[in-house]
Amino acid sequence: MSMDVTFLGTGAAYPSPTRGASATVVRFEGDCWLFDCGEGTQTQFMKSHLKAGRITKIFITHLHGDHFFGLPGLLCTISLQSSPDTQKLPVEIYGPLGLRGFLLRTMELSHSQLSFPYAVHELVPTPDQCPGEEWKELSFLGGDRALSKDVQGKTIYLDPTEDSYTLVDTGQFVVKAFRLFHRIPSFGFVMEEKMRTGRLNAQKLKELGVQPGPLYGKLKEGITVVLEDGTTIFPSDVLEEPLPGRKVCILGDCSGIVGEGAVSLCHEADLLVHEATLDDSQADKAKERGHSTPKMAATFAQQCKVKRLVLSHFSQRYKPAGQAGEGDLDVTELKKQAEVVLDRQEVVLAEDFMTIGIPMKKPR
Ligand SMILES: [Zn+2]
Numbered sequence: 474m475s476m477d478v479t480f481l482g483t484g485a486a487y488p489s490p491t492r493g494a495s496a497t498v499v500r501f502e503g504d505c506w507l508f509d510c511g512e513g514t515q516t517q518f519m520k521s522h523l524k525a526g527r528i529t530k531i532f533i534t535h536l537h538g539d540h541f542f543g544l545p546g547l548l549c550t551i552s553l554q555s556s557p558d559t560q561k562l563p564v565e566i567y568g569p570l571g572l573r574g575f576l577l578r579t580m581e582l583s584h585s586q587l588s589f590p591y592a593v594h595e596l597v598p599t600p601d602q603c604p605g606e607e608w609k610e611l612s613f614l615g616g617d618r619a620l621s622k623d624v625q626g627k628t629i630y631l632d633p634t635e636d637s638y639t640l641v642d643t644g645q646f647v648v649k650a651f652r653l654f655h656r657i658p659s660f661g662f663v664m665e666e667k668m669r670t671g672r673l674n675a676q677k678l679k680e681l682g683v684q685p686g687p688l689y690g691k692l693k694e695g696i697t698v699v700l701e702d703g704t705t706i707f708p709s710d711v712l713e714e715p716l717p718g719r720k721v722c723i724l725g726d727c728s729g730i731v732g733e734g735a736v737s738l739c740h741e742a743d744l745l746v747h748e749a750t751l752d753d754s755q756a757d758k759a760k761e762r763g764h765s766t767p768k769m770a771a772t773f774a775q776q777c778k779v780k781r782l783v784l785s786h787f788s789q790r791y792k793p794a795g796q797a798g799e800g801d802l803d804v805t806e807l808k809k810q811a812e813v814v815l816d817r818q819e820v821v822l823a824e825d826f827m828t829i830g831i832p833m834k835k836p837r
C-alpha cells in the first residue's frame with residue numbers, strides 16, 4: 474500500500490507567493506489526512522496533484538492563525554465542489570480546545586451550510602504547554618456544544634500513563650498526540666501503521682498441498698485450516714514474517730517538548746516533520762517566540778532515532794533555493810546546521826508541493 478507525505482505550506486506566520494502557510498497531507502490508498510490548515514490551503518490543494526475532496530480527517534496542531542485560518546474556507550470549498558451525499562461519513566477534525574466553538578461561530582455567522590457532516594474532537598491542553606501569562610482557561614468553551622446539535626465531537630484528555638492523547642484507531646492506523654511547549658499550547662501527532670500480516674509463501678503452500686482459493690484467504694487472516702485429507706495447516710506454517718508498520722510524526726510549532734511521551738512515541742519514525750523557523754544564529758529569538766532552530770529539531774530527531782528529518786515552517790525570509798533575492802536568507806544553511814547534529818539520518822528541507830514517499834518496510 475502506497476503512502477506519501479505532501480507539503481502544501483512550509484512558511485511561518487502568513488502565506489506568501491513562495492511559501493504557503495502550514496499544511497501537510499499524508500495520503501494512503503487515496504485517503505488524505507490533513508495536518509494543519511493555514512490560510513489559502515484550499516488554493517494550495519488546487520495547485521497540487523491532491524484532491525481536497527479526499528480529505529477524511531484533519532488535525533490542527535495549535536490555534537495560531539497560520540495553522541488553522543484556512544479551515545472554514547477549505548471546508549466550504551470542498552462543500553461547493555461536491556454533491557450532497559447523505560451517506561458520507563463525517564469529516565473528523567481534531568485540535569485544541571476552542572476549535573469547535575471557532576468553527577461553529579464562523580459557520581453560523583457566515584450562514585455556511587456544508588453538504589457533509591463534520592465532527593470536532595478537542596484536545597485539552599495542560600498549563601505547562603505555554604508561558605504562564607499566555608495560559609487561558611478555555612474549559613467554558615465546552616458550552617459551545619449546545620450551539621449546534623449537528624456538530625458532534627469528543628473531549629480528549631491526556632492519558633497520564635502514556636503521556637499522550639489517543640485520537641484515532643482505524644484498525645490500520647493509530648494516531649496519538651503529545652504535548653509541545655509554544656507561546657500557546659501546541660501538539661505533535663504520530664501516525665503509526667499497525668503491523669501487517671506477512672506474505673503467504675507460495676512454495677510452502679504447494680508442498681503442503683493447499684489449493685489456491687478460499688483457504689489462502691483464511692490462512693492469511695490467521696485462521697487454521699484442515700485439508701480434505703485431514704492435514705491441519707497452521708498460518709505460521711505458510712506465512713512469512715509480519716511487516717512492521719510505518720510511522721510519520723508531524724509536530725506543531727514548539728521550542729521544546731512537554732513530558733516524557735514524545736520521545737517514545739516518535740521512536741524510530743520513518744519521517745519526522747519538525748519546525749525550524751529561524752537558523753541557529755537566532756536561537757535566543759527563536760526560543761523567546763516559542764520556536765525551534767535546526768539544531769533543536771535535529772537534537773530531538775536524534776533522541777528519537779528517526780530515519781529522516783524534514784525541516785519546515787521557515788520564516789518567510791528563507792526563500793526556496795534558487796528563488797532568493799536581495800535581503801533574503803539562504804535556507805540551505807538550515808540543512809547544514811541540522812546535519813552537524815545528526816550522523817546517519819537524512820535531513821530534508823520542505824518546499825511547497827514536495828512529496829516524499831514512505832516505502833513499505835521489510836520484515837525484521
Ligand atoms: Zn506557525
Ligand SMILES: [Zn+2]
Binds near residue numbers: 535537655726
Ligand atoms: Zn504558532
